[in-house]
Amino acid sequence: MKFIKQIFSFITFFTLFVACKEEPLQMESPDGNLEIYFDVSKKSLSITQLFKGDTIIHKSPLGLVLNNSDVLKNFKLTKTEKQNFKETWKPVIGKSKEIENSYNELTFYGVSNDESPTQFNVVVRCYNDGFAYRYNIPKQEDKDSIQINSESTKLDFKSDFTFWGYNGEHHNIGPLKWAKSKDTIYKIPLVTKFNAETYVGIHEAEIIRYAPFEIIKNTADNLAGINVKETEDKLPVKTSWRTFILGETPGDLVNSNLLVNLNEPCKIDDTSWIKSGRAVWDWRVWGYKSDDGFEYGLNTKSHYRFIDFAAENNIQYLLIDADWYGPEFEQNSDPTKAREGINIESCMEYAKKKGIGVVLYLNDVGAKKYGLERILKQFSDWGAVGVKYGFMRGSIENKVRHTRNVVELCAKYKLMVNFHDGPIPPSGDDRTWPNLITKEFCHSQADALRSYYPETIVTTTFVNMMTGAIDNCDGWFDFNNSIERVRVFQEIPGTVAAEVAKLIVVYTGMNIMPDAPEEYLRKDDLFDCIRKMPAQFDSFKVIDGEIGEYIVVARRAGENWFVGALTNRDQRELNLDLNFLSDNENYKITVYEDTETTHFLEERESYKIRTLEVKKGDNIELQLAKGGGASLYIEKI
Numbered sequence: 001m002k003f004i005k006q007i008f009s010f011i012t013f014f015t016l017f018v019a020c021k022e023e024p025l026q027m028e029s030p031d032g033n034l035e036i037y038f039d040v041s042k043k044s045l046s047i048t049q050l051f052k053g054d055t056i057i058h059k060s061p062l063g064l065v066l067n068n069s070d071v072l073k074n075f076k077l078t079k080t081e082k083q084n085f086k087e088t089w090k091p092v093i094g095k096s097k098e099i100e101n102s103y104n105e106l107t108f109y110g111v112s113n114d115e116s117p118t119q120f121n122v123v124v125r126c127y128n129d130g131f132a133y134r135y136n137i138p139k140q141e142d143k144d145s146i147q148i149n150s151e152s153t154k155l156d157f158k159s160d161f162t163f164w165g166y167n168g169e170h171h172n173i174g175p176l177k178w179a180k181s182k183d184t185i186y187k188i189p190l191v192t193k194f195n196a197e198t199y200v201g202i203h204e205a206e207i208i209r210y211a212p213f214e215i216i217k218n219t220a221d222n223l224a225g226i227n228v229k230e231t232e233d234k235l236p237v238k239t240s241w242r243t244f245i246l247g248e249t250p251g252d253l254v255n256s257n258l259l260v261n262l263n264e265p266c267k268i269d270d271t272s273w274i275k276s277g278r279a280v281w282d283w284r285v286w287g288y289k290s291d292d293g294f295e296y297g298l299n300t301k302s303h304y305r306f307i308d309f310a311a312e313n314n315i316q317y318l319l320i321d322a323d324w325y326g327p328e329f330e331q332n333s334d335p336t337k338a339r340e341g342i343n344i345e346s347c348m349e350y351a352k353k354k355g356i357g358v359v360l361y362l363n364d365v366g367a368k369k370y371g372l373e374r375i376l377k378q379f380s381d382w383g384a385v386g387v388k389y390g391f392m393r394g395s396i397e398n399k400v401r402h403t404r405n406v407v408e409l410c411a412k413y414k415l416m417v418n419f420h421d422g423p424i425p426p427s428g429d430d431r432t433w434p435n436l437i438t439k440e441f442c443h444s445q446a447d448a449l450r451s452y453y454p455e456t457i458v459t460t461t462f463v464n465m466m467t468g469a470i471d472n473c474d475g476w477f478d479f480n481n482s483i484e485r486v487r488v489f490q491e492i493p494g495t496v497a498a499e500v501a502k503l504i505v506v507y508t509g510m511n512i513m514p515d516a517p518e519e520y521l522r523k524d525d526l527f528d529c530i531r532k533m534p535a536q537f538d539s540f541k542v543i544d545g546e547i548g549e550y551i552v553v554a555r556r557a558g559e560n561w562f563v564g565a566l567t568n569r570d571q572r573e574l575n576l577d578l579n580f581l582s583d584n585e586n587y588k589i590t591v592y593e594d595t596e597t598t599h600f601l602e603e604r605e606s607y608k609i610r611t612l613e614v615k616k617g618d619n620i621e622l623q624l625a626k627g628g629g630a631s632l633y634i635e636k637i
Helices: 251-255 300-312 342-356 366-371 372-382 396-414 456-460 496-505 517-520 524-532
Strands: 005-015 023-030 036-038 048-049 054-061 064-066 078-091 098-109 119-127 130-138 144-150 154-157 163-167 175-179 185-187 190-195 198-205 214-217 222-228 229-232 241-247 277-281 318-319 359-364 386-390 416-419 435-440 510-513 541-546 550-557 559-569 571-577 587-592 608-616 619-624 629-636
Touching: 023 098, 023 119, 036 130, 054 198, 054 571, 130 198, 144 222, 175 456, 190 229, 190 251, 198 251, 241 251, 241 524, 251 541, 277 300, 300 318, 300 342, 300 517, 342 359, 342 372, 359 372, 359 517, 366 372, 366 386, 386 396, 396 416, 456 496, 456 559, 456 619, 496 524, 496 550, 496 559, 496 587, 517 524, 524 629, 541 559, 550 571, 559 571, 559 619, 587 619
Parallel strands: 277 318, 277 510, 318 359, 359 386, 386 416, 416 435
Antiparallel strands: 005 078, 023 036, 036 048, 048 054, 054 154, 064 144, 078 098, 098 119, 119 130, 130 241, 144 229, 154 222, 163 175, 163 190, 185 214, 190 198, 198 241, 214 222, 541 550, 550 559, 559 629, 571 619, 587 608, 587 629
């Protein structure tokens, strides 16, 4: 990862003592659309936040309870420090090839006014697309460690709002009205809608040490608090960034790079081995019988067949999932040894010859019993390129710290990593460790022993995907007979046209494709859209959509474009404006879409393909079936 441009304009600072005249402080985003005002007049630190002149958060006190004392109540402010920062950096894997990181920063230095004074500072950063703050507690002469009891921040929003929230491997919470919601604690991320032109996404950046915070519903209608798990740590201590992403549309929140910008630059010197792409996957295919009589199972013969298909169809990886080294939850299943019927060395050698990378599953049980580093070294020695890590156990804080340990050790052995089964939320930390390619921070299709319905994908992509790359396991082609397979537990709702569109719409470092090679080849003209997709897109942008209703995403691949559109259970007509294309160029568009009779339950496998020529400024009418979707391959002529 290389810095192209870095401009520092600092440091203008001034010292404020209690005896000085206390004046309100303020800061704004580089473009001036976001403003934050600070009040320290009553020996507390409060913020008021405006977006495009409209107050979003009324005067709200920040607070952090350390060693059973709120350090931001009746504290002494010793100085403030301002800084402006601007850079452009290149991610290894990201939504775009270059990312601008531009913000204004204000740091408050204080000392608590109690029996055992604690030095601390509060850092606030203001971006064009949001703001964030964090607490830092430096080393102190009389303290080696500190106990974080709680955060006493109370956010006073200007009005009631509609919200959606993360809900594990279930459909997201919402839409709900905050004032009428019944629960008192909600997990992050929380996406809020104040009006037709104001959305705020509440999340966290740099979750690397402590448990993710939660959002507390207070008794007053529009108040929200922040709940943190109690913990103790050696000094110095930095909390994660509490982040507020702002936009005029829900797509603006997903397009934002605020989370990655709040994380440290890449710590891996040589990143040439970290490559995004698509993967075929053995898990959901067990029991599938092809026309030539072959039955897929957990064996090397099946893996060879996957590898051959991948090599011939622009697919970069094979994921070998659970049980390849024995029943994944049994203590005696050793991840450094393959079970009967699987020859890992032979499989790796064959995959390398074909130019295909192999990702191996690893359960937390085996990792902790047989030694994580020993196992990862063995995977690397075999020639694996990545790890799918499943079912991490322990307290939420232990999971946070163990996640970072896994990522760093994987980097040591040049292994990418994909976390499944209730992972820690993405928080932009893939900037620092880009081998963290994706997480199952969602309900992946057919996972958790059940299927999700079309409304889930058009909610997940606005709520969960705001946090970063997610593994949604997209690309079903065999809807009519998949229930007969060993690892498919319910009928799968959807349409084949929508499944192709998901591979464009869902942002991830690795698309895990769940179907049998033969099923893709049965619909070869439709699969050709997938075959044409690059391993790494050059851009990502949500260009239209409403949470829970529909979504449209455009992605550039060199001089060409791919567009994906998805809808909920409602049939939908979309008018796609092609103003994102280049001026004075002609393009050929291939549209892969539902038919007039396609339906996500009753007729899932019907689709049609049409072509036309267009230029920038043209419009295309798309007809999405109930639960359906459409994909566009836009090729420069």
